[in-house]
Amino acid sequence: MRIATWNVNSITARLPRLLAWLESSGTDVLCIQETKCTAEQFPTDELRELGYESSVHATGRWNGVALVSRAGLEDVVHGLPGGPEYEGAAEPRAISATCGPVRVWSVYVPNGREVAHDHYAYKLRWLEALKDAVAEDAAGTRPFAVLGDFNIAPTDDDVFDRAAFEGSTHVTEPERAALAALRDTGLADVVPRPLKYDHPFTYWDYRQLCFPKNRGMRIDLVYGNKPFAGAVRDSFVDREERKGKGASDHAPVVVDLDV
Numbered sequence: 478m479r480i481a482t483w484n485v486n487s488i489t490a491r492l493p494r495l496l497a498w499l500e501s502s503g504t505d506v507l508c509i510q511e512t513k514c515t516a517e518q519f520p521t522d523e524l525r526e527l528g529y530e531s532s533v534h535a536t537g538r539w540n541g542v543a544l545v546s547r548a549g550l551e552d553v554v555h556g557l558p559g560g561p562e563y564e565g566a567a568e569p570r571a572i573s574a575t576c577g578p579v580r581v582w583s584v585y586v587p588n589g590r591e592v593a594h595d596h597y598a599y600k601l602r603w604l605e606a607l608k609d610a611v612a613e614d615a616a617g618t619r620p621f622a623v624l625g626d627f628n629i630a631p632t633d634d635d636v637f638d639r640a641a642f643e644g645s646t647h648v649t650e651p652e653r654a655a656l657a658a659l660r661d662t663g664l665a666d667v668v669p670r671p672l673k674y675d676h677p678f679t680y681w682d683y684r685q686l687c688f689p690k691n692r693g694m695r696i697d698l699v700y701g702n703k704p705f706a707g708a709v710r711d712s713f714v715d716r717e718e719r720k721g722k723g724a725s726d727h728a729p730v731v732v733d734l735d736v
Contacts, residue, residue: 579734665703
């Protein structure tokens, strides 16, 4: 079974690439983040023509998450149970479902913006709610994983230059402590192998030639419980999908399971 996660940075802009990638990659389940569309605009019909069921939790221009599966799509939950609101609204940042033998979450963790910003405090509250929401499945016997854009680099090795992020979000101790607390529910970091260079970055800014210079970050993560992690046979970052015209600034992270 092949499961992947990909922040597409607008599914409308990325649709031709997404459909071609699904056809060529053999992916069974794809967790999508940053759809940037309404539920009505989501390409359900195009995906169905390729043999995929889909479910989307999206409300418009910003955020949005989805699950696309040809292995079944059952017990779908939209949103983060007990999650905080931001500026009076519950943002569409989480969706979960059972896909065949595996239960998965697709999550788009708040960016945080700046350490002193209200969005940073919201990010930490959101991660606390995520920890509470997944704890039962994380400790269970069914293969389970939380996949998505976490907007946090777990270690200093997960950024191209730690000094370049001094004082910024994505690398602060409270954010990393929140990730550690999430892992402590029974989840392990499924670290992909790099297909080029010595570290599997998943995101490269569009500016300042960051991708050709490999000035990236590993912020798209796969956290699996013991049955999930024990079934992993391979994992890699498909950085080819970050190349060329019309690419997202994130690359897909792919996990192969023997389940």
